[in-house]
Amino acid sequence: MDHESNEEQTLASNLQSLSFSDPLSNQFNSLNDLCYEISSLQDLASRGSWLSILDKVARARKLSLLRKPHEHLIYLSYNVLALTKLRQYGDAAEELDSLEDFDSAQYKYESYPDHYPNRSGSMVPFALRWLHAEIPHKLGKRQETLDRLYTLLDFVRTKLKERESKSIDVCFDRWKKKEAFLINAISCHHLSYKEFGVCLTLLQSLLNVDSLDPVLLSKLGYIQMQLGDLDGSKASFNRVESLMKEGNSGALLDEVEFKNLICRNKAMIYLVGKDYISAVREYDKCIERDPTDVVATNNKALCLMYSRDLSDSIKVLESALERVPTVALNETLVVNLCSMYELAYVNHGDIKKTLSNWIARVAPDDFDSSCTRI
Amino acid sequence: MSSTPGPHSLAFRVMRLCRPSFHVDSPLRVDPLDLFTGEDLFDDPIAASQLPRLFPQSGNHKAGESDLTYRNRFELQSPTDAMGLSGLLILPQAFGAIYLGETFCTYISINNSSDFEVRDVIIKAEIQRERQRLLLLDTTKSPVESIRSGGRYDFIVEHDVKELGAHTLVCTALYNDGDGERKHLPQFFKFVVANPLSVRTKVRSVKESTFLEACIENHTKSNLFMDQVEFEPAEHWSITVLKADEHSSEINCRTREIFKPPILIRAGGGIHNYLYQLRLSSAQMKVDGSNILGKLQITWRTNLGEPGRLQTQQILGSPIARQDIELQILDIPSLTVLEKPFLVHLNLNNQTERNRGPFEVWLSQDEPREEKTIFVDGVQKLVLPQVEALSSTDFKLNLIATRLGVQKITGITVFDTREKKTYNPLLDLEIFVDAD
Numbered sequence: 001m002d003h004e005s006n007e008e009q010t011l012a013s014n015l016q017s018l019s020f021s022d023p024l025s026n027q028f029n030s031l032n033d034l035c036y037e038i039s040s041l042q043d044l045a046s047r048g049s050w051l052s053i054l055d056k057v058a059r060a061r062k063l064s065l066l067r068k069p070h071e072h073l074i075y076l077s078y079n080v081l082a083l084t085k086l087r088q089y090g091d092a093a094e095e096l097d098s099l100e101d102f103d104s105a106q107y108k109y110e111s112y113p114d115h116y117p118n119r120s121g122s123m124v125p126f127a128l129r130w131l132h133a134e135i136p137h138k139l140g141k142r143q144e145t146l147d148r149l150y151t152l153l154d155f156v157r158t159k160l161k162e163r164e165s166k167s168i169d170v171c172f173d174r175w176k177k178k179e180a181f182l183i184n185a186i187s188c189h190h191l192s193y194k195e196f197g198v199c200l201t202l203l204q205s206l207l208n209v210d211s212l213d214p215v216l217l218s219k220l221g222y223i224q225m226q227l228g229d230l231d232g233s234k235a236s237f238n239r240v241e242s243l244m245k246e247g248n249s250g251a252l253l254d255e256v257e258f259k260n261l262i263c264r265n266k267a268m269i270y271l272v273g274k275d276y277i278s279a280v281r282e283y284d285k286c287i288e289r290d291p292t293d294v295v296a297t298n299n300k301a302l303c304l305m306y307s308r309d310l311s312d313s314i315k316v317l318e319s320a321l322e323r324v325p326t327v328a329l330n331e332t333l334v335v336n337l338c339s340m341y342e343l344a345y346v347n348h349g350d351i352k353k354t355l356s357n358w359i360a361r362v363a364p365d366d367f368d369s370s371c372t373r374i
Numbered sequence: 375m376s377s378t379p380g381p382h383s384l385a386f387r388v389m390r391l392c393r394p395s396f397h398v399d400s401p402l403r404v405d406p407l408d409l410f411t412g413e414d415l416f417d418d419p420i421a422a423s424q425l426p427r428l429f430p431q432s433g434n435h436k437a438g439e440s441d442l443t444y445r446n447r448f449e450l451q452s453p454t455d456a457m458g459l460s461g462l463l464i465l466p467q468a469f470g471a472i473y474l475g476e477t478f479c480t481y482i483s484i485n486n487s488s489d490f491e492v493r494d495v496i497i498k499a500e501i502q503r504e505r506q507r508l509l510l511l512d513t514t515k516s517p518v519e520s521i522r523s524g525g526r527y528d529f530i531v532e533h534d535v536k537e538l539g540a541h542t543l544v545c546t547a548l549y550n551d552g553d554g555e556r557k558h559l560p561q562f563f564k565f566v567v568a569n570p571l572s573v574r575t576k577v578r579s580v581k582e583s584t585f586l587e588a589c590i591e592n593h594t595k596s597n598l599f600m601d602q603v604e605f606e607p608a609e610h611w612s613i614t615v616l617k618a619d620e621h622s623s624e625i626n627c628r629t630r631e632i633f634k635p636p637i638l639i640r641a642g643g644g645i646h647n648y649l650y651q652l653r654l655s656s657a658q659m660k661v662d663g664s665n666i667l668g669k670l671q672i673t674w675r676t677n678l679g680e681p682g683r684l685q686t687q688q689i690l691g692s693p694i695a696r697q698d699i700e701l702q703i704l705d706i707p708s709l710t711v712l713e714k715p716f717l718v719h720l721n722l723n724n725q726t727e728r729n730r731g732p733f734e735v736w737l738s739q740d741e742p743r744e745e746k747t748i749f750v751d752g753v754q755k756l757v758l759p760q761v762e763a764l765s766s767t768d769f770k771l772n773l774i775a776t777r778l779g780v781q782k783i784t785g786i787t788v789f790d791t792r793e794k795k796t797y798n799p800l801l802d803l804e805i806f807v808d809a810d
């Protein structure tokens with residue numbers, strides 16, 4: 001009893017000392033303390049309601065509901081993200097053009113001491129820098145995007161160097177994550193242009209830092225498989241399996257996710273060996289463990305088709321859309337289903353229309369319905 | 375046989391089944407903290423300690439719980455999500471190009487889009503070339519008894535492509551339609567087979583070795599992974615593959631045991647060179663006529679390991695004809711220095727059954743086709759005594775090189791002074807001349 005009240009006292013005095021030393025101590029009680037109605041924006045984004053986000057931002061601007069400089073920037077970031085998601089790239093570019101250079105004094109906390117006493121540094125949300133880099137590619141200027149991404153990577157690495165010796169681990173970790181994020185984003189660009197050599201080099205650089213990430217190792221395996229290096233991919237997948245045996249990566253994946261990853265990798269090996277029956281068996285194990293494993297479901301359907309069982313392959317995809325729509329509804333799965341419809345039905349227009357109508361009711365705003373090829 | 379006139383109950387649907395691909399897609403997913411916090415906010419230790427609590431990161435998604443939002447289209451679970459390589463496979467979206475050496479695989483579905491059942495269906499699939507027809511499928515011996523209205527009969531056929539040019543997949547169905555009328559439906563699907571690679575070879579003889587340089591050029595629209603490139607030597611030849619030394623940065627790399635850089639030849643004109651050293655395994659086997667070195671066997675892979683295989687024609691070395699007199703190099707210095715005399719130790723072999731000689735040996739100056747850079751140092755003509763039948767004699771040529779780099783010792787001429795017969799050119803030899 002005494003012990004507890006002692007603790008209470010200590011806690012109270014800690015809070016008091018905090019509020020004395022730092023007037024901003026209550027700033028992080030809830031999300032909305034960070035920025036006006038941010039939790040609502042977050043919620044809309046999770047539901048894919050990007051049109052509503054555009055409305056909300058427009059309304060906040062019109063009614064002057066945002067009072068602090070950083071709030072304008074944050075709302076602008078959501079706006080640019082929404083426009084990009086909705087494939088309105090020209091408008092997104094315009095929004096970005098309305099900004100000053102990111103490093104200008106206008107976006108530094110210390111430029112507004114009344115709003116942000118005792119705070120300094122850049123208030124630019126990192127996502128905005130990243131979107132600024134990605135937009136040119138969407139407008140057909142691929143090289144500009146690559147240049148900006150590599151420059152941004154340099155920027156991140158400079159930030160890391162500056163913070164290496166400081167004691168705030170959380171801060172350093174966050175910049176580390178940004179670095180990894182950028183390297184992955186750059187790899188994505190090279191991958192989509194089949195520049196496998198560069199991808200492998202980038203992946204190697206990531207693995208040199210952390211060769212214990214089973215997801216990263218698996219992706220290395222997929223790239224090796226995609227370019228035809230089957231022996232290489234087997235070696236990578238074996239490495240993932242031995243990680244499981246060594247008990248690594250509890251932090252990155254939970255048990256079911258890890259088991260499913262390994263089964264899916266095994267299934268890919270069977271698939272490239274044309275042993276579709278064994279591949280389906282592995283995918284079934286995944287689906288039983290986790291009915292929302294849409295990669296297993298999608299790939300299982302393809303295996304069925306390659307085994308001459310077009311009817312069942314269609315059933316697998318249709319059933320997934322019915323059972324777990326928010327997980328299963330993605331453009332790739334729909335493309336596959338429509339290809340199967342085109343093969344299975346001479347008059348496939350009707351069935352595709354039915355699918356398309358269902359999608360229109362259920363899909364998020366950013367769903368690209370051109371994938372139905374109607 | 376042409377198509378029976380009038381509407382058909384059946385129709386063929388065809389889809390080429392090359393291997394699927396991993397779908398790659400820029401996912402436009404972010405870490406939410408990167409969206410609603412200023413990038414330097416975490417420099418503040420209070421923010422650093424408070425904020426993560428507000429927004430727990432990855433590891434959120436529990437398997438089995440159906441997340442009823444589209445959160446995964448927006449939020450990054452881990453940085454690797456940004457690679458856009460989820461593992462989802464996508465079906466081939468176009469017919470694509472077909473190349474010699476690949477396997478043509480296709481899904482064929484015959485659909486009954488009429489309101490009536492069709493019966494006794496004989497289905498055939500053939501590949502037609504200029505003058506040949508290759509049967510891939512034939513249900514004549516066991517016809518499909520019936521295909522109901524709205525029903526389908528599917529099959530998958532494969533064909534190893536061994537010829538270039540136009541091909542036609544001919545699908546035919548012979549069936550009794552709803553009225554009992556026997557109908558014939560042919561459908562034709564054309565495709566063209568192109569040449570995926572060209573192989574250029576160069577053969578050089580240096581000392582006792584023959585070097586074969588093979589350059590493979592990729593004419594396809596995809597990068598080609600060279601799975602196996604093997605030289606199969608002809609009889610009596612043995613072969614070693616020569617590879618460049620690895621760069622030290624590759625040897626020290628931590629990931630080396632996981633990952634060996636693949637040989638990938640770029641699409642549309644990329645090349646890769648291979649170097650082989652060949653040696654004659656039995657010393658005196660010299661056969662008249664052309665000198666066949668062997669063949670190159672190439673296996674490449676594209677998408678998800680889709681294989682292709684080709685073999686070159688026989689690759690020829692320089693022809694060897696049987697000579698009365700034969701010259702052989704016994705010894706040559708490993709280092710030749712510019713403008714410093716060097717000795718080449720030769721052996722003259724009398725392969726006839728009579729005594730020959732005496733001989734005179736010199737370096738011929740008659741052919742200025744390539745500028746001469748190697749000369750005899752000292753007395754220009756060397757005299758050799760008579761050589762008995764089927765035996766040989768050793769001698770040395772004192773030479774000097776006047777230019778750096780790869781140079782040819784050429785035009786070695788042997789003159790039989792008694793028979794007044796000239797033998798040349800014998801034995802061209804390449805050496806490397808170094809600076810002092």
